[in-house]
Amino acid sequence: MAGPKHTEQAGASSAPAVPAELAARLEAIGTGAYVVDAQGCIIAANARAVALLARPVEHLIGQDAHDLLHRDLHGQPIARTQCAMRHAFLEGRPAQADRDYFARGDGVVLPIGWHITPYYVGQELTGTLVLFHASGRTVASGPPVQEARGSLSELERLALLADTTTQLTSTLDVEEALDRLVRLVVPRLADWAVIDLITERDEVWRSAVVHGEDDRLTHLEELQGPMPPIPDESPMPLSRALRGVASTVAGPHTYQGEPDSGIAVEQRRLFEATGMHSAAIVPIRSTREVLGALTLGRTDKQLPFATADLPLLEDIARRAGLALDNARLYQRQRKVAETMQKHLLPQMPHVPHLRMTVRYLPAPHASQVGGDWYDAFPLSDGATALAVGDVVGHDLEAAAGMAQVRNMLRAYAWSQHEPPSRVVERLDRAVQHITEVTMATLLFARLERMEAGHWQLTWTNAGHPPPLMLSRDGVAEYLTGAHGILLGSTGAAPRVDATVTLPPGSTLVMYTDGLIEERGLSLDEGLQRLSRHAAALAHRPLDSFTDQLLRRVRPADNDDDVALLALRTPLHGEDDPMWTPQRRSGE
Structure with a gap:
């Protein structure tokens, strides 16, 4: 055994000075011993430790003890999150293990048993004392093996946080965000993931209880569902997390006592049903409020969670909270928009012998309502007014402008016994002066029944795609007449009308540009595609015709609303046997 001269900080100029009394005390210990400071760096080691580790004292002092020494059986580094010694060190409590491994300076793995305890000199905490002894024969370092599941290097931690941000911020659907969160942490960090969310009515709902095994995720639906209310004063881990008080490490023993609330009862049931022997419970917060709690659980196949794991989990939960808050705000806006849409889009009038159906498809990435619209209403002279229009935009502002234009059109068309062109000219002037609509298109027509069962359509077009007329035999024709400039244009030339007689059994399609515009295709190509598919579907009942036409023609990457009438x-003046009752999209 080497003499006391080894108990120093030789070669470690940045290490703190070691009191002679500490050095003497370590040498009096009959086994390997060293002391680490609050950061886990070695500040003193005795001669027995130097001999066991086959490392000069200057190669020990000032080094992080975990990074330098701690290994698995094969000589591979152990992640800090999986190190039981480091867990106890960070928690400031005594601990011991009968079988572990240190790396010697000569490349040999040394089986050891160890004991650690906080070390005091007088009333002052100096650091943590580590005692260790050889517990078997040394073994040569083996080939690299995969670290225990759930262990992460510092680089992997950073990658996980970056992945969390990317995955969770790229969706505005709450359920999708929860699913992505679970897949990010299971099985990478834990065997189980449990998500409890606080609803807008301050009720707790256990949204997910998911187990990961063999790269498969299994939901335990019997453990999901409503939870008891959050107790105001409970010190139990989940209750504290749901109040946003603190993150905690827990285990089955945590909930073995007399339960103080219904949530405690549910937590005991959770631990019993899942077999978790260790759990980390952290709040899910947004910038405004606590949204819930994330619980990650490990079975006995992994080392238990420690307080050192909580900062990473809190960071993940914080990013999840921001994503969930954004998704909730979006869904709230979407619900408001859907309600607005329901009241803005009109019911279709009943016109004897005439079959009519309408559809409205919102922009996929907008707020479920926009500037595209349709309308049909009776006129005071017995004719029927038809309109399809588009106010630029697909948001609530565009929807508000659409409502203004539509209501003014109804008023002018009802009160003024004039052809469509004169009605739209009046609307032109009004839009410029009493609305905030900057640009809009409109196709406005009047349809009236003539003698011998014929129907006459008279229309004017303000910058809108032309209506499509189909014969019963599938002959398609665009009605390109009476085309003028957009609504609201100053100094516009007088608008004109065009008239056509609709043959018996013919179909008229009025639509907005979202149906025919697609990236990479010209407008002519979009019109050709619409007429080709419409002609092929002309024999179908009207509702089937309309649904199939939208399914076939609407571009897959469409980012605009579609309104269709x-x-x-x-x-021959009789009811169409191909007719099915008229309905709106969503009814």
Whole structure:
């Protein structure tokens, strides 16, 4: 055994000075011993430790003890999150293990048993004392093996946080965000993931209880569902997390006593049903409020969670909270928009012998309402007014402008017994002076029944795609007449009308540009695609015709609203046998 001269900080100029009394005390210990400071760096080691580790004292002092020494059986580094010695060190409590491994300076793995305890000199905490002894024969370092599941290097931690941000901020759907959160942490960090969310009515709902095994995720639906209310004063871990008080490490023993609340009862049931022997429970917060709690659980196949694991989990939960808050705000806005849409889009009038159906498809990434619209209403002279229009935009502002334009059009069309062109000219002037609409298109027509069962359509077009007329035999024709400039244009030339007689059994399709515009295609190509598919579907009942037309023609990457109005005239003055009852999209 080497003499006391080894108990010093030789070669470690940055290490703190070691009191002679500490050095003498370590040499009096009959086994390997060293002391680490609050950061886990070695500040003193005795001669027995130097001999066991086959390392000069200058190669020990000032080094992080975990990084330098701690290994698995094969000589591979152990992640800090999986190190029981480091867990106890950070928690400031005594601990011991009968079987562990240190790396010697000669490349040999040394089986050891160890004991650690906080070390005091007088009333002052100096650091942590580590005692260790050889517990078997040394073994040569083996080939690299995969670290225990759940262990993460510092680089992997940073990658996980970056992945969390990317995955969770790229969706505005709450359920999708929860699913992505679970897949990020299971099985990478834990065997179980449990998510409890606080609803807008301050009720707790256990949204997910998920187990990961063999790269498969299994939901335990019997453990999901409503939870008891959050107790105000309970010191139990989940109750504290749901109040946003603190993160905690817990285990089955935590909930073995007399339960202080219904949540405690549910937590005991959770631990019993899942077999978790260790759990980390952290709040899920947004910038405004506590949204819930994330519980990660490990079975006995992994080392238990420690307080050192909580900062990483809190960071993940914080990012999840921001994503969930954004998703909730979006869904709240979407619900408001859906309600607004329901009241803005009109019911279709009943016109004897005429079949009519309408559809409205919102922009996929907007707020479920926009500037595209349709309308049909009776006129004071017995004719029927038809309109399809588009106010630029697909948001609530565009929807508000659409409502203004539509209501003014109804008023002018009802009160003024004039052709469509004169009505739209009046609307032109009004839009410029009493609305905030900057740009809009409009197709406005009047349809009236003539003698012998014929129907006459008269229309004017303000910058809108032309209506499509289909014969019963599938002959398609765009009605390109009466085309003028957009609504609201100053100094516009007088608008004109065009008139056509709709043959018996013919179909008229009025639509907005979201149906025919697609990236990479010209407008002519979009119109050709619409007419080709419409002609092939002309024999179908009107509702089926409309649904299939939207399914076939609407571009897959469409990012605009689509409004569509389709009508069919009867055969020779009789009801069309192909007719099915009219309905709106969503009814």
